[in-house]
Amino acid sequence: MKALMMTRVGEPEVLQLQQVDEPVIRQPSEVKIKLYAAGVNPIDTKIRRGGLLQGDRFPVILGCDGAGEVVEVGASVSRYKPGDKVWFCHGGLGLEQGNYAPVNVVDERWLATMPSNASYIEAAAAPLVLITAWGALYNRGRLQAGQTVLIHGGAGGVGHVAIQLAKLRGARVITTVSSSEKEQFVRNLGADEVIIYPTEDTLERLLALTLGRGADLVFDTVGRDVFLPSITMTAHFGTLVSILDPGVFDFQEARMRNLSIAFELMLTPMLRNLSEARDEQVAILQRCAEYMLAGQLVIEVSEVFSLAEGLGAHAIIEAGHTQGKIVLTI
Known part of the structure; x- marks a missing residue:
């Protein structure tokens, strides 16, 4: 698959579209997701510059926020099945794969069911x-x-x-x-x-x-x-x-x-492996999905870029004063 890779610490130009092996399910509780969109957040640009970056092996795939369709499940997965639409905040900090890619594999524990009235773009913009x-x-x-x-x-x-x-x-x-x-x-x-x-x-x-x-x-x-x-x-x-x-x-x-x-640093549970705190974050997404279904909560997406245009999305975020969110389509 072709993913947007962070090749080293630096300016947006260090983000390059490269061929990489598609991730596979290795644990029985994991879910394979075909990603349709990935949210772009200011923290992504800071990680690209070395802040909060875990590990020192390059290249890495950034992007904490993702939304897509389940295409395969591990042997013990009980919450999801192929065809289910999910949104989540997982990876993208340097160790576990992020979501600037067509496919990701995530433990079912960290996923939530997308609100049925949200597009993949809106859902990917929202979790963080x-x-x-x-x-x-x-x-x-x-x-x-x-x-x-x-x-x-x-x-x-x-x-x-x-x-x-x-x-x-x-x-x-x-x-x-x-x-x-x-x-x-x-x-x-x-x-x-x-x-x-x-x-x-x-x-x-x-x-x-x-x-x-x-x-x-x-x-x-x-x-x-x-x-x-x-x-x-x-x-x-x-x-x-x-x-x-x-x-x-x-x-x-x-x-x-x-x-x-x-x-409030919502990445702390991921950075410190605080599983119960991450469970609470998944519960927040479930509550917010209810608000979105009721029309009480909307997500503003101001600009959408292709995966290949990710460096442009990073440049806009670093320029500041963005209205709402920026999303990459995959």
Whole structure:
């Protein structure tokens, strides 16, 4: 089969379409999947540059998110049969094969049944961002109905599903975006208030919207430049959750506010082989499938590339300000 291979650490050009042996079932609990689409995430670009990369043998196949059809099952597989449509987040970190390929083999434990109203493209776009947003808001952030949440970068991959999950929990959602076009996009997703950060003072506007209190929960999907000012955007006794490393910072104001500060790295269960935590992630996908079937959760895919065009997808993600998700078709 021809797969998009990471030949070494470096720029997008290190991604090359190469012939490689098709994976085969080796364990009785494994499932062979014909992949139709693979999600492209910012973490893929960071792994390509060497961050969180497991092992040092090249070439490797990137791509954590995949969606496809079961074509073969191991002797002990009980949950799936040939013809079933599945979506999942597995591999792509350097040791186990990722999903920038026509075929993958995955243990049935890490698969979930695709929502029947989703295309392969939509399904492949979703797992990592859904698990991330769910973990950040519901598990780390303990979001409750009636609370106010500030979601930075609401038009992005994680941000746009976070808005919807927060509304499903009954929260008031304030979000930041970079343009008036994105403002309309996030309002259509359910955002109650939108701050266009290039032209508005985010803290000033937030305080005006919350009568000087700040948000009960602030969700940083951007990084250090947003994380640090978010401390003063979080209400006293509130929670600040980030999906990125903020680096070294002064805790004084966070301590004075009695803030809870948490981090959401959904890859930790894969990186640390935490099987029970991975079971919980599969359960999240099953719950999200129910929301999607009910029309309460949608996945925005802004651009679709062929597998051979994967380096272009990486370049766009690294340029920033992507709306929704980018997907490779296979």
